[in-house]
Amino acid sequence: MAIQLLKDPDKRDDPPRPLLEHLLALRDMIVFAAVAWAICVVIACVFSPLILGWLKSPAAADADMIQGLDLTSGFDAIMAISIWGGVVLAFPFIIYAILRFVFPALTNREKFVLMSILIFGSTLFMGGAALAYAKTLPMVVTALQAINGWVGLTVETIRIEGYISIVLKTIVAFGLVFQMPLVIFVLGWFGIVTSKGLREKRRIAIVIAFVLAMFLTPPDPMSQIIMAVPLCLLYELSIWAVWLKEKGTFRVKSA
Numbered sequence: 013m014a015i016q017l018l019k020d021p022d023k024r025d026d027p028p029r030p031l032l033e034h035l036l037a038l039r040d041m042i043v044f045a046a047v048a049w050a051i052c053v054v055i056a057c058v059f060s061p062l063i064l065g066w067l068k069s070p071a072a073a074d075a076d077m078i079q080g081l082d083l084t085s086g087f088d089a090i091m092a093i094s095i096w097g098g099v100v101l102a103f104p105f106i107i108y109a110i111l112r113f114v115f116p117a118l119t120n121r122e123k124f125v126l127m128s129i130l131i132f133g134s135t136l137f138m139g140g141a142a143l144a145y146a147k148t149l150p151m152v153v154t155a156l157q158a159i160n161g162w163v164g165l166t167v168e169t170i171r172i173e174g175y176i177s178i179v180l181k182t183i184v185a186f187g188l189v190f191q192m193p194l195v196i197f198v199l200g201w202f203g204i205v206t207s208k209g210l211r212e213k214r215r216i217a218i219v220i221a222f223v224l225a226m227f228l229t230p231p232d233p234m235s236q237i238i239m240a241v242p243l244c245l246l247y248e249l250s251i252w253a254v255w256l257k258e259k260g261t262f263r264v265k266s267a
Contacts, residue, residue, distance in 0.1 A: 041113040048105035049098055056097025060090045063097060067179050070149035071170075074157065078170045089172050096180055125201075133194045136246075140190030143242065144183045151234045152182065182235075185228040189243060193250040200254030207255035210247075217247050 056063065068075045080086055107130060115123055160167045199205045210217075221243035225236040 037113055041109045045102070045106045045109045048109070049102040052101035052105075053094045053098030056101060057090060057094040060093045060097075063093050064089060064176075067093075067176060070145060070179065071153045071175070072150060074153055074170065077168065078172055078175050080172045081169065085172050089176055092173075092176050092180065096184075129194060129198065133191055136190040136194060137187040140186035140188070140242075141183045143238065144186035148186065148229065148235045148238050149179060149182055151238070152178065152229070155234060182229065186239060189224060189228060189239065190246065192243060193246045193253065196247070196250035197253045197257070200250075200257055205254065207251050207258055210251045210254060214247070214251075218244050221247065 068078055071078060080089070082088075111126075111130075114126075118126065157167065196205060196210065200207070200210075222236065222240045224243070225240040229235040229239050
């Protein structure tokens with residue numbers, strides 16, 4: 013498909029249509045995305061015990077301490093898993109609905125760029141989420157338990173609601189901040205930022221990365237470093253990507 017888009021980059025597949033047809037297409041897109049999300053919520057709800065076990069695994073030795081203390085704890089956990097899990101599972105279908113609506117109005121060149129951005133952005137999100145799950149969350153649990161011991165508190169039970177909140181927020185935060193190079197590249201594509209300006213602001217960017225890590229991760233140094241260091245590396249990657257764009261490397265030419 014990418015090769016086909018590059019053959020005629022200025023081609024459009026959207027003949028003039030009346031406003032009503034566009035509104036009907038928009039309605040179909042919204043209905044399709046909503047139905048897909050609802051179905052995925054049900055699927056996530058059915059598999060919520062399995063998903064909960066997956067979410068508890070970063071706690072390792074402390075997993076048995078994660079308990080529900082209220083009568084509604086199980087229901088609250090299922091709701092949180094269903095809603096967030098539904099969003100994650102429905103994401104490809106939502107993107108498909110959006111693309112089906114906007115693609116006819118775009119040139120092949122714009123379609124190619126948009127598809128590349130979506131693929132790269134999804135890869136970055138999954139990479140950030142995987143890093144949070146595999147490396148950060150086990151350290152977060154260990155660090156928080158160490159803080160409890162330092163202040164003289166013996167924690168025998170961890171509330172399931174609070175634990176799920178920490179896990180989901182950490183995973184989502186890592187996935188979102190890993191979109192930074194994509195955002196910078198898009199700004200560079202439109203000429204809003206330049207590689208020279210990015211290099212000159214490198215020190216400020218490093219400070220911002222650590223400040224973001226401080227606010228977006230639990231209060232332990234290791235999780236903050238695990239977020240901040242990749243952010244700094246991704247910033248450097250962004251500089252090179254914008255520089256390559258300025259040199260014309262990413263220009264889409266007709267065959």
